[in-house]
Amino acid sequence: GLMLPYTPLHYLILEKESGFPEALIMTSGNVSDDPIIIDNDIGIKKLSNLADAFLLHNRDINIRCDDSVVRVLSFHANEKIKPSGTIYPIRRSRGYAPLPIMLPFKGNEILAVGGELKNTFCLTKNSNAYLSQHIGDLNNFETLSSFEDGINYFENIFNIHPQIIAHDMHPNYLSTNYAIKKSLDKGLPITAIQHHHAHIASCMADNFYHSDEPVIGVAFDGTGYGEDSAIWGGEFFVGGYNHFKRVAHLKYFPLPGGDSAIKEPWKVALSFLYSSGIEWNSDLPPLVYGNGKPSLIGSPINILKKQLEKEINTIQCSSIGRLFDAVSSLIGIRHITNYEGQAAIELEALTINNDDNTYHFAIAEENDVLIFDPAPVFIDIIHDLNNKCPPPTISTKFHNALCFLVVDIVETLKHKYGLSKVVVSGGVWQNMYLLENTIKNLISTDNSDVMFHKNVPTNDGGISLGQSVIANKIN
Template sequence: RRKLRVDKPFALMMPDLATVEAHCYLEPAEYTAIEARQRPIVILDRRPESSVAREVAPGQDTMGVMLPYTPLHVLLIEPEPGFPQALVMTSGNLCEEPIAIDNQEARERLSDLADAFLMHDRRIRTRCDDAVLRIFEGAAFPLRRSRGYAPYPVHLPWEMPPLLAVGPELKNTFCVTRGRYAFLSHHIGDLENYETLCSFEDGITHFETLFRVRPEALAYDLHPDYLATRYALARAEREDLPAIGVQHHHAHIAACMAEHGVAGEQPVIGVSFDGTGYGDDGAIWGGEFLLAYYHGYERPLHLAYIPMPGSEAAVRQPWRLALAWLARAGLEWDEDLPPVLASSTEVRQIVRRQLELRLNAPLTSSMGRLFDAVSALIGVRQRINYEAQAAIELEARVDPDEQAAYHFAIGEDEVDPTPVIHAIVADLGAGLTIGRIAARFHNGVADMVDQVCRLMRDRYGLVEVALSGGVWQNMALLNRTVQRLYEAGFTVYLHRQVPTNDGGLALGQAVVAAHRLAFNP
């Protein structure tokens, strides 16, 4: 509460592997990851008998754990009788603000947060959060690429012109390129305030100096209101440089292709699932099946559009999305449904009018928003306190023994979840547990991805599938989907060097821009 990050999980530092083993399950690759020289935070499955307070990661059966990585840490967490086995380690900032890196700044900004300050006389040059990863199929699956990993470059199989890709709005990182190297920045964060924008601009200046890059072009996201986009367009005009807009989900898939060294002469099937990305038609995309080259893409299928009543309010209050899907499915807003119980009669009347008139209700094809809607519909989470909370808590409720699946309607160019909504409401009425409904939904999404990829293989003769976007941080969905794709004979590309979320987007922007410049010099 003092840090203004209600419900959002905290990272833990433990003194040694024996302590980690006492609180978490570890696979062989997780031992390697947590002991690596980069010392990332590794997301581990929690042991039921762990004494760590549940409030550290509310609604989760996982914990983010790291080992000491400085001598000071070793001294702070040295085991002593009666001393805690784990310490919460969080950055010196309030939620959504940049980390304080100056002693006086810390005193002024963090006096309400910290009871005491341990100061140092050595100046900090650059803010740098801890890196975060999971292990999937025995290898790293990055969630945040920062301390220890940045600015180590991604090696590319072709020469790149000097470029700056400014990245997205949320989980921002930027990328500068030189030769066959793409240097991704440390985690900047969400560009939603002036302080973070200043940190972003300072980081760009630092990287361009450090790597002696003078950009010949700038790449940016198509969303006109993103601060990173505005920075790129203003700088391009000021310095008379080409500015290349790159569609959000195309950049996701291109980033995944690039880190695997995919040649790009033939397209791959790109499955890009996330919460928000500005589409070519002005709608909010996020449930996309693409034919992706580096220089361009086609969009053969996508999740059906649904209005978001209240726009950003629907992101913060997923019950609004649940009501929108009920309306699309032709189902009544019965008083016993969780999203109806979570809202007042007066507000529901406003939402109904917004849906009817499309007033402040932009269209979205977002898979992330569908997960939010299902979470609200079955009573897991009606309002969120941090990004993707509803979907994260829905995943945590999945019953691993449930094998049944809901079925999507797959059309010529659209995937319609309406049958899923009907089935969920029927199962709620029949008294099915939340865990079984959550599992059936995850199984159904995995089945649908498999079916659409098979359809695209039949149409276009393609066997390579790239999965990218923040929804793929859902391990229950990722595992189910990948296994189905393997069984169907597909080659599957997953992120291994940069995050699958927006933290890896700048890499995709850079390689798309480079290929477009080569096509249209």
Template sequence: MCLGIPGQVVEIVPGYEGQLALVDVEGAARRVNVGMLDAQPAPGAWVLIHMGFAVELIDADRARGALEGLELMGRGRDEDQRVRRRYAVTGVVQGVGFRPFVYATATALALTGQVSNTATGVTIEVEGTPDALDTFARRLRTEPPPLAVVETVTESTMDPVGGTGFTIEESGPAGRSRTLASPDVATCADCRAELRDPENRRHRHPFITCVNCGPRLTIITALPYDRETTTMAGFPMCDACRQEYEDPADRRFHAQPIACPDCGPRIELVTGDPGRHAWPPVHGETALRTARELLAQGRIVAVKGLGGYHLACDARDPHAVAELRRRKRRGGKPFAVMVADLATARRVAVLTADEEHLLAGAQRPIVLAPKREALADEVAPGNPDLGVMLPYTPLHELLFGLDGDPPMTDALVLTSGNVAGEPIVTDDADALRRLAGLADAWLRHDRPIHVPCDDSVTRTVAGAPLPVRRSRGYAPLPVALPFDVPPSLAAGADLKNACAVAEGRYAWLSPHVGDMDDRRTVDALTSVANQIEDLTGVRPARLVADAHPDYRSTRWALERAAGRPVHRVQHHHAHIAAVMGEHGIGAGEQVIGVAFDGTGYGTDGAVWGGEVLLCGYKAAERFAHLGYVPLAGGDASVLRPYRMALAHLRHAGIDWADDVPAVAACPQAERDVLAHQLDTAFGSVPTSSMGRLFDAVASLVGVKHEVDYEAEAAIVLEGLARSHGPVGRAYPIGVHDTDGPLVADPAELVRAVVADVRAGAPAAEVAAVFHATVAALVADLAGRARDRTGLRTVALGGGVFQNAVLLDAADRLLSDRGFTVLRPSLLPPNDGGIALGQLLIAAAS
């Protein structure tokens, strides 16, 4: 927060080398540091003041609001007017510069008192004139620091006690916590400038940070948030850092991770085979230089970041990327790439202004954008998009190099430090063991990571962000709830798991945990759940889990319950409830919910995934669904889309002829077995999955017959549709009345796709028409639901709506027909956001 002070006469004080000035305010001279200004203020100038610094020259219009505080200060001479108030502030108010902001605000208004962190937030006692206190209260609520999120401010009156000055007190005793510090945030511009300044004492310091940036969540061991309750507790401050930490005019005033080369963490590089013949570690600049040399030679280096280890290699070296892919057993799943700067990002990807804003923001997520300049083909084989991010720690900046460093690549693959299916590695000893065979060297440091936190992933659709994975930079910021929820823990789902706790009007979702197909990931879920309960102080009285009887997350909840009730929630109901919740839909309201995904356990035992629901929190009625087609062999048909294509061909009455690419891709022996399964229903379950229909069409047009990762076929199909552009037609798809829900039979669509393929239509055209067809189906079914119920709000959820082409088209069609469209914006549409819906449904039931 910046406080405005008018400089009626500004005079540079001799002997301070132009860094200080006198500001004459109503006849009283105040000394102000002007070293941050680009130019010296002239007499009569107006400046913005922040914590004793003049930070910006402003015009008179912007300065008018500042007069209020100054006039109040002038009226505050009469001691008989003094009153004292206490403010209890909750929210994200620890680790974000909130206490320094309170200090600066109070002192600028001539208030006395103190501020301290508590287990529930921040407590402030201030004394002064009533008008000054009113101004203080207003600024407290409406003008907090950029990283803060003020949830509540509770005010009470106290007896004046007198005194002088304003102080920051030691934190109150730990109790039942109900606040969170800021998520980890990227290195700020000021710290980056100091990192590059040879005259600065933190020049090239890999852990440079201040109150506006750096680690938060990942280093917190308990609340209140203070040095002693972080993993920085083992690094006593040197005298110089202590002076900055205690100086209200300093940017590092009460910055808990403060450190410098004399007192902070240190980096080291371990090379060789840690279990047998490792070389002695090298440290500091030698470690950094050696790591850069190894990367330039095409080697793979494990790099310890904010929330865990990454595996890094040169993204422009095809041999290095291919070797990393082989070692990690990555299959064809794309790697994320960190680039040196925004200019490089523009060269490797097609970026909109919104995407550039996401890339360069404090959260620094991985942003999915269309490829432009080819890196090594092995980075994202067959994928139309590239996941790109900018450096978000000082160590990343140093890896790319500062002025004078030997040249190195401007793009690094930076992927989670784990084997496919395992959680990210955070412990140093564990990293040496688990990443042996994957990394050639380990660039690490001695600041422990307490809370694992993977990188966040997002994209933009029609100018709005669409989260794909919510983790570093965002978690665990609270999500406001539309009604009170009792203390609860939601286990989430088995794919892209994130758990959540809630109490009252707030829920806290954990960072991304991963897929529950590895015992280590289940253990990681236990650890993350314990940490988020400790940080929020929520003591769950009940648990919530998916209705699927075989989900590992559901079994985890049952095992953890210890006598507490476990509420089971239908998967697609939870998808829609999550979207309703983040948009503030009330407890008694209903929406038309369109839930499209790959897999979800239905109330009839079938595999659902193409659902239209008349949805409230308490209940959901199945209004319509995609027609059932056999899913033969479970995961076999998920990993081999040609099997799903053949099932759809059989359903549509089309012979399995070799001129259809999907048929040709299926070996004859497998065709025979599959035909028997479809004829007898042996090893088959019916599915209404829209995700599996995308798989089938991708194989029918010949672009993807087998996949290495979830939704790969749909991603390829989306890329083709985007490359083609809009089309003026759609395939037919029949919607039939039944005794129960409407059924959208895909048979006509499949027959039309095959006819186009046989006629030689380009795959991109077929993909574009298919996307248009699905969007039109969404609008058609929503219109039928409105005709029956009068509902005019549509919520779109489920992993299929990560598809930007589909989401944009469906949103436009629905809006054009007068619907209010709710789409995910805070949480992913996939299973990573489903825990919020679980919490809300359980509370309403």
């Protein structure tokens, strides 16, 4: 992305002078996956091999705060469809935090500790929710320390003494472990909140939704611990703050290696094909990539196939995020990722506006739950690949298939449950093509009342807000 100067110091640095570059390549002051360094001496020691120069200051930094990141919608957030350029937050940090989010009700003093990726925490008091700045991925000691320091800082400056602690259901998150330890140390009650319920509740609170009328929630993301211990991420719910019912989801497929597969979309693609009963033809891009990988223990393709056949270290998954990974690999875009969401981002970048061609999911009902199966989509994608269909066309048809799928299932659920309001949340909804076209189709086709994020991120940076409002309601 591009960053314009936003302080007088930035203007001085970028002031034109003969021989000085017109633009600077800059990054945050940290090693990848570590929190921002706020001590001058530590910064020079750790970053001297990365940076050509350091601009230091004699004022100490008291609390870390990353840059905020937003995208822009092509229609107005408060009206049905009107071009405007509405801000859509991706990371809520500098310039926004710690300004409070106004809640649609008065609540208890609660600490919600968020998830693992893109972590934020949230403290509530009366009608205010104090959502923290972006903390980062809680996967090392340094980031955990920053997380703990931030909680202590917020509790002190806002004079909040939590009476309840809320956390994600995932038992292995560092935030979960922190919540459990703090509840034991302080003798406080603790509440586990399902990940995607928190997503939907976050969006409801973001829209100041105060009614007890249930909504239809559409939670699409990469990873969330499900009530059945599977990895969820392609979910339709009916419910509200107090409760939810899972009424539709992506058909389960085996995710090989669990979270490690996130970095290897080629494995995810072949797993989807395996679970769909589709033959692994040798000319498919993920097969070509897998066969070309060096290995000391045998063919990576044969190892993966045996892993799937014998169900070794696989976990059931219904993630739309992984579906994007699979399609990206299947059409030869991205087989290995260097950062979260890379395969999906590159797939979105190929989409073509004003193209309504589409694929189709199969939908079946099992035990009063709608299951949508991507097998027909994969079959048609392979057919298009064989016919030399260009990747932008395939990407657009895949995106459109998801848009129309959401519209079809929402229409079914609206008639079945007599509901009118639809809430969309989760990291997949950072995809502007998917978000804008889904909302426009929901409004134009079924006149749905759609809620989406306006003040807090749709990704995991917003789930601590959802955890806090759910904990308030159920307690």
